[in-house]
Amino acid sequence: MPAPSAQSTRPASQSGTRHDPGGCVLELLRRTSRSEHEAATGRWVGERLATLLGFRYAGLYSPENAVCGPIYLIPDRTLLVDEARALGIATARDLLGGVVPHDFVGTKAITHPLLDDARAIPPGWSHGLARAIADVTLPGWSAFDLDDAAQAGRALLAQGLPVRIKPGDVMGGHGQSVAKNEKELDVAIAGLDRAAIGRAGVVLELNLKPVKTYSVGVLEVGPHRMAYFGTQRLVQNHEGAAVYGGSSLACLRGGLDELTHALSEEAERRVLQCAMRYDEEVQRAYPQVFASRRNYDVALGVDPSGMPRCGVLEQSWRIGGATPAELLALEAMHLDNRLQRIQVSTHEVYDIVDPPLGAQVSFRGDDPAAGRMTKYAIVDTQDDPHGR
Template identity: 55%
Template sequence: MAGAVLDLILTHKRGAHEKATRQWAAKRLAEILGRGFGGEYFAGSEGDEPIYDEPIYFVPDRTLLAVEAERVGIHGPADLFGGVVPYPFVATKSITHAAPQGARDLPEGWSHALGDALAPFVLPGLTVFNLDDARRAGRLLLADGMPIRSKPGHGIGGSGQTVIANPQELDAAIDRLDAAAIGEAGLVLERNLASATTYSVGTLTVGTIVLSYSGTQRTTRNHAGHEVYGGSTLRCLRGNLDDLLRATVDERQRRAVAASIGYDREVGRAYPRFHASRRNYDIVHGEDGAGAVRCGVLEQSWRFGGASPAEVLALQAFNDDPGLQGICVSTCEVYDLIDVPPDAEISFRGEDPVVGAITKYGIVEADDAPACTGAMGNAVKDRERHGHPA
C-alpha cells in the first residue's frame, strides 16, 4: 500500500502481546499521519525489499542499524517511529559510560570522547567488553567504598542485574556471566543508589507534532512472581525537551530533564548518523552510600517501548486538538484478564503463549485533572525502593 504505515518486523522473538500492541499503535499513527495501515513488513535480505510508489512510515520492533534503515528507505526521523544508530552497541546500555584505561575488545565505532562528555549526566561507572576488564573495572569502582550494580548491555529494564558490595561478590557475579554476550553487547558497572526514584523523560516527533514528557513507571508481578514493568504515567506538553525544562517546576524532575537533554546532545555529537523520532530516557535520582545526591541517565530507548501506547494516546490528543498544550496519559499492564475503566483504550487483552494472560490499556486525562496528579504521586511512590532497575 503506497504511503502506508507498516509494522517492521526484525526481531521474531517478540511476544504476541508486544506485536499486537505495536500494531495497535501503528494503526493510530496512520490516522495521525493521514495514511493507511499497510500491515506487517518482514525485513528480508538485501534486494528482496518491495518497491513502493510513495515513502513508507515504519514502526520497527527494535532500534535499527543505519544500513538496515537505508535498505528499506528510512532516511530520517520523519520515516519511522523509533531510532537509527550506526553501530549495534550504540542502542544498548553500554554507550552510557567510558571504558577503563587500557580496556580491550572495544567494538568498532567506540567513542572514547563520549564517555567523558556524558560523565556529568550519568552515575559514576564504566563499560567493559570482556570479563577480565570487568573484574578490573569493578574493583576500581568498589574502591570508593560503595556498592555497584552490574548490568548487561543488552538487558531490558532490570533483567540480569546484580548489586555488588565487595570484591568477592564481584567475582561471583562475573563468574555467572556469559562471556560471548558481554563481548557482543558489553557490561555496565555503575554506582548503586538507595531509596531512588526513576523518572522517564522523552520526546517525540510525528508528522508536524512535537511533544515531550516527564513521568514515572510502575512495576507489577507477572505470572512467575517476578517484578516487571507495569505501566507509565506521563505529563506531556507540546514542544521539545527545552520547552519541557522551562515548564518543569519540581527540582528533581528538572534535574532529570536536564540530564536527558545533555545525554541526548552528546550522543548526537559523537554519532552524527544517529537520528530518532522517539527518544526516551530513564533517569535515576537518589542518594549514594555516602549520602551524596546523584541524578543520572541509566539508559536510553530509541525504539517502540513500554510507554509508547501512552505516547501514542498523547499524540492523538494533540492531533485532534491543535490548541491543546498539555495532557496527562497513563498506561497499565496487568497480568490477568480484567475489566478496564470505561474511558480506557485496550491495546491488548488475551492469553499470550509466552507470558500468559495479560491486559494492557491506556487512559488520557486533562493535564490538571486531580486523578492525573494522584496517579503521578502513586507512580513515584511505586518506584521509591532500594536500587535502580533500569
C-alpha cells in the same frame, strides 16, 4: 529477512504528502523473537500510527508489501545506518525509532566509559562521550568482555558502592541483578552471555536505593511533535522479579526546550538538564544518529553514604513501554490543535484485570512467555481548550 534496495521503497519523506492514501505503516522485525504481548502491542501501535498519519496499517514488513507508496516503518530495535539506507530511510520522518552508526550506540553501553586497560573496545567507540556526560550519569563502567566486567565491578565495590549489572540490549529491567560483594558479582558475571556482551556490552553502575526513575523524551510523527516528563513504576512479574510496570507522563507540544519552562521543582529541572545534556553530547559524538522517538531514563536517589545522585541510566530510540501513552497524547493534540498539555499513563499488570473506563487495551491474556498480563494506556487529564 532480506532488505530491499532503496529504489524499491518509497519512504514518506521522499514521496509527497504525508496523507497519501496509498501510504502504509509496517512493523519491521529485527530481533530474533518477541512475545505475544509485544506482538499485540506492536499491532496496536501500528494501527494508531496509521490513523494518525492518514495511512493504512499493512502488518509486518516484507519486500512484497513494501511497495504500497509512502512507507512508515516501526522497527523493534534501533537500526544501523546501512540498514536504514537499504530500506530507504533517510530522515526521522520515515520511522518510529532511531538510526545509529554502530550496534552499541543503540544500547545502554554508551552511558559509561570503558576501563583504561579494557581488553575489548568496539570499533567506533567514543572515549570522549563518556567524559562529556560523566556529570549527568551515575558512577559506573561499560564492558564488552567478561573479564573487563569483573574488573569494573570490583572497582565499584572497592569504593563501597553496590553494583547493578545490566546487559546492554535487554529491555524493561529484565536480566538485571545487583551485587553487594565479590561473591555476588562473580555469580552475576558467570550468568551473562559472552557473545551477547561482546556485541552489545554490559553496564556496571552504582545501584541507588531508594531511587525514583524518570522518563524524559520527545516524539515526532509527521507534523506532530510532543515532549514529555514523567515517572516510571516497577511491578513484580510472575517470577518475582522487579520489572517495568508503566509510566505516567505529563506531555506538551514542542520539544525538550519547552519542558524547561514547565517544570518548577529544582529536582525535576535537574533531571531534565541531565537528559538534555546527554542528548546533546550523544549527537555531538555520533552525528549520524537520528530518531523520531528519543526517550531517556533518569535516576534520582541516594548512594550508600546518603549523598543525593542524579544521572541518565539509558536512552531509547525505538518503540518502548510508554509508546502507547505517548501516542494517546499525540492523538489528542492532533484532534484539538488548541490543546497544549495532557497527562497520560501506560500500565503493565501481571494479571488479567479489568482496565478502567476509557483505557485503550493493547494486550489482555495469557502470554506463553510472560504469563497472565494486561497492558493498557489511558488519558488521565488534559487542559481545557484554552491550554490552561
